[in-house]
Amino acid sequence: MTRPLQNRRVLLVIGGGIAAYKALDLIRRLRERGAQVRPLLTKGAQEFVTPLAAAALAGERAHTDLFDRAEEADIGHIKLARDADAIVVAPATASLMARMATGESSDLAATVLLATTLPILIAPAMNVRMWQHPATQRNLATLRADGVRVVGPNEGAMAEAEFGPGRLAEPAEIADAVEAMLAEARPASGFGFLAGRGATADAPAGPLAGRRILVTSGPTHEPIDPVRYLANRSSGRQGHAIAAAAAAAGAIVTLVSGPVAIPDPPGVQVVAVETAREMLAAVEAALPADLAIFAAAVGDWRPAATRESKIKKDGAAPAPLALVENPDILATIAGRSAGRPRLVVGFAAETDAVLDNARAKIARKGCDLIVANDVSPAGGVMGGTANTVHLVGRDGHVETWPTLDKDEVGRRLIRHFAGLLGA
Numbered sequence: 001m002t003r004p005l006q007n008r009r010v011l012l013v014i015g016g017g018i019a020a021y022k023a024l025d026l027i028r029r030l031r032e033r034g035a036q037v038r039p040l041l042t043k044g045a046q047e048f049v050t051p052l053a054a055a056a057l058a059g060e061r062a063h064t065d066l067f068d069r070a071e072e073a074d075i076g077h078i079k080l081a082r083d084a085d086a087i088v089v090a091p092a093t094a095s096l097m098a099r100m101a102t103g104e105s106s107d108l109a110a111t112v113l114l115a116t117t118l119p120i121l122i123a124p125a126m127n128v129r130m131w132q133h134p135a136t137q138r139n140l141a142t143l144r145a146d147g148v149r150v151v152g153p154n155e156g157a158m159a160e161a162e163f164g165p166g167r168l169a170e171p172a173e174i175a176d177a178v179e180a181m182l183a184e185a186r187p188a189s190g191f192g193f194l195a196g197r198g199a200t201a202d203a204p205a206g207p208l209a210g211r212r213i214l215v216t217s218g219p220t221h222e223p224i225d226p227v228r229y230l231a232n233r234s235s236g237r238q239g240h241a242i243a244a245a246a247a248a249a250g251a252i253v254t255l256v257s258g259p260v261a262i263p264d265p266p267g268v269q270v271v272a273v274e275t276a277r278e279m280l281a282a283v284e285a286a287l288p289a290d291l292a293i294f295a296a297a298v299g300d301w302r303p304a305a306t307r308e309s310k311i312k313k314d315g316a317a318p319a320p321l322a323l324v325e326n327p328d329i330l331a332t333i334a335g336r337s338a339g340r341p342r343l344v345v346g347f348a349a350e351t352d353a354v355l356d357n358a359r360a361k362i363a364r365k366g367c368d369l370i371v372a373n374d375v376s377p378a379g380g381v382m383g384g385t386a387n388t389v390h391l392v393g394r395d396g397h398v399e400t401w402p403t404l405d406k407d408e409v410g411r412r413l414i415r416h417f418a419g420l421l422g423a
């Protein structure tokens with residue numbers, strides 16, 4: 001039986017984080033799937049794991065030094081940057097991400113990462129505050145825009161009794177993401193790292209080449225007065241990741257997005273809206289489409305009236321806020337008799353009875369598929385970086401996926417939809 005990574009060559013850059021020990025397990029997992037793994041350890045990484053351990057597990061010499069004369073004469077940093085099918089950085093430290101994002105090449109790892117044209121996957125791991133720092137988030141956005149794939153970090157208990165995103169994705173999840181990256185990586189130009197950037201106008205390719213895909217994402221803001229609005233916690237990460245994956249699969253993608261604080265996905269036409277009514281108008285203007293994916297968290301209600309001036313506090317009891325229902329975008333598009341996209345996918349964010357509510361929703365809305373997720377405090381995904389989804393079909397059949405990074409969920413969903421479209 002062929003293994004999923006049979007004969008694929010992975011250069012594994014191990015950064016200097018407390019999670020470096022998990023990179024040893026990752027070597028094992030990648031090899032189990034058939035990959036040849038060449039380890040490269042930063043100076044920091046060597047404080048946590050030894051090159052000998054990495055080399056023994058990989059069955060290959062571990063590379064460590066940019067200015068090692070013997071090594072340069074033998075393989076050299078440019079050859080390292082070329083002689084593989086993909087580069088995986090795990091754990092990706094805050095410092096390595098900063099070096100990658102700024103194009104700094106002060107050590108072997110950063111030089112190879114700058115010199116390469118291969119697809120790159122990073123698995124960040126760090127203290128939650130380091131992860132959430134605007135500098136790290138800026139670097140992350142830059143790296144994503146450069147076509148670098150990202151897996152994790154996961155949420156959970158961390159060292160120093162802290163909790164939050166920052167834990168290295170599990171080795172099996174990283175290996176899954178490597179598989180997905182190698183399955184999808186296609187040279188959009190001479191530069192392999194641009195493969196994640198989506199179809200270029202002159203060279204559409206990929207399983208969804210030429211298909212028109214509409215995606216909605218993010219929350220809506222429903223104004224109360226000029227300074228206040230009703231909103232929800234949606235970050236737009238999942239919808240944006242789906243749009244990015246669709247573009248990477250060659251589709252012509254329109255993303256209608258509510259207000260979000262994340263960058264536009266590359267290779268996608270973005271239409272920015274605020275309210276549910278604006279979103280519906282933008283969606284209708286973006287049709288026809290082969291596939292419409294409604295991932296936005298559209299506000300169910302809006303204030304019955306929007307005040308033109310700021311409502312002032314005057315000591316009296318506040319006036320009750322009267323609400324009216326917003327248009328139902330999913331039901332409107334799914335119920336079209338003319339111009340209905342071939343495949344209409346809705347999202348259901350639920351806090352209770354996730355699957356029952358999703359089954360009821362699919363019948364009520366007339367869509368073809370619901371992607372349901374648990375946003376209860378226990379599920380904890382709204383606004384987070386990971387997602388646990390259940391695919392619910394019209395016949396009530398449910399397919400549950402493991403908790404995955406939202407980028408990976410996006411790629412898997414697009415592969416699934418491409419299959420349904422017969423692409």
Ligand SMILES: Cc1cc2nc3c(=O)[nH]c(=O)nc-3n(C[C@H](O)[C@H](O)[C@H](O)COP(=O)(O)O)c2cc1C
Pocket residue numbers: 014015016017018019042043044045092093094095096125126127130
């Ligand atoms: C005990 C210890 C644990 C550390 N863990 C992390 C970590 O998980 N993530 C991170 O980004 N940096 C961590 N650091 C800081 C990095 O080791 C430091 O930024 C180093 O310069 C990274 O080097 P590299 O990016 O070349 O591997 C840790 C430092 C120490 C002393």
